[in-house]
Amino acid sequence: MDFIAIDFEIANNKMSSACSLGMVFVKDNQIVDEKYFLIQPPTLTFLDETTKIHGLTVEDVKNERQFHEIWEDIKHYFEGATIIAHNAQFDMSVLHCCLKEYSIEIPEFEFICSIPLSAKACREKVGNSLVERLHHFDIHLENHHNALHDARACAELVTTCVTVKNKKSLQSYCKTYRSIPIKKFSELKPQTYFKQQKKKKSFTKVVISEISANVQTFNEDHPFFGKNIVFTGELKLDRKDAMQKVVNAGGTIKSGVSGKTHYLIVGKQDKTIVGASGISTKEEKAYSLIEKGTAIKIIGEEEFVDLLGS
Structure with missing residues (x-):
């Protein structure tokens, strides 16, 4: 694979409370596979704030497998892979905290945040949010905060940037733009709690x-x-x-x-x-x-x- 784009959604303010995971696999700059998992968190506690974001509730996940069971099916994908997420610090922290929650050995792989990666291909200054970056490149996002849809959008954002800059692959793109941070998962300093940012005054987005x-x-x-x-x-x-x-x-x-x-x-x-x-x-x-x-x-x-x- 060139890379795997992932996205987590969480149930409450603990980063170990993953309730869904989307994975999108890219080879030769084309999406070749997708996986989506609903996850039963360690405790069935959903905050109104998080449910408003992704729409998931206790009823959606109470009969699903827990993270450590799903990990047995997907852990081989992460070994030596390149993982990409939009605002990767969040998703990598969720993964790290889930692994720690179930005393699972931390795997070794490299990860890249699609924010600095896509900035290299933007023709002008664009906001950091996934929606703003997708709008800049005219990429459609069907259902924001559905983990699979967001992971797919992240993958499309990266492949579009590679194409826009006339590169053959993510690897050649990163070799050209060496300032893009490529980090090791084992060296991550995860955040353990999700702090909802105070909503700043903003303007209604006009297309x-x-x-x-x-x-x-x-x-x-x-x-x-x-x-x-x-x-x-x-x-x-x-x-x-x-x-x-x-x-x-x-x-x-x-x-x-x-x-x-x-x-x-x-x-x-x-x-x-x-x-x-x-x-x-x-x-x-x-x-x-x-x-x-x-x-x-x-x-x-x-x-x-x-x-x-x-």
């Missing part, structure tokens, strides 16, 4: 490709006609409505700032998201390009609304 003009003709004298527009920060206007109005004016919405950007629309920035500076990465890039002579106009929401109505 730019779904926004198209719903007018028949354009005013070619409009300041946004034929211009590339990028948004950053929170607007008083609904973000999707604002984008729709730009498209109806003949403009084009872009997800990232580049040398072809004409306008960067800046809303209110949340410092818990962008940091103490209060400046987003899009703004930083725009200012950097302006210093190099690129004609990007950075405007606030008030000026944006004025230009929309002009």
Whole structure:
């Protein structure tokens, strides 16, 4: 195999509480096999928070095998393999804690996180979540947080990156990008408890490709006609409505700032998201390009609304 992509879901805040596992096998940069297991955790305790994530309950797993029984069927796949997971620290910690829970010998294999791996193939800065990376490469995810579907999506993300960079295999990809961390499982320092992150204020994700003009003709004298527009920060206007109005004016919405950007629309920035500076990465890039002579106009929401109505 080139690699095996895996994904775990857990029942509660203990990393040893695996309740499902997805495994996707890749050879010659093609998916060749898949396996999915429901797992009975050491204790049948499910938190509402985790059930809301993956939808599994006690009823789903109470008659399933425990991890140590399933491990007997799958342990040979891990010996000397390359294992990949998205946010690998989590999935590797789950595996490690499950092995420790049942006093199973720790196997030796290498693992890679698909976050730094896929970053090498991104054409622009993209969020680290699996959904954001998949959207960047137009990869469909059928059922997020189903362990098999997430493992398959992770595998497709990796094979797509290999293809995008014109490499024959994961191995040649990693040889080209030697900064991608390849770690030994035996050297993992696992987290033993799952700490749910406090939900930060975020913006409703708008799929730019779904926004198209719903007018028949354009005013070619409009300041946004034929211009590339990028948004950053929170607007008083609904973000999707604002984008729709730009498209109806003949403009084009872009997800990232580049040398072809004409306008960067800046809303209110949340410092818990962008940091103490209060400046987003899009703004930083725009200012950097302006210093190099690129004609990007950075405007606030008030000026944006004025230009929309002009």
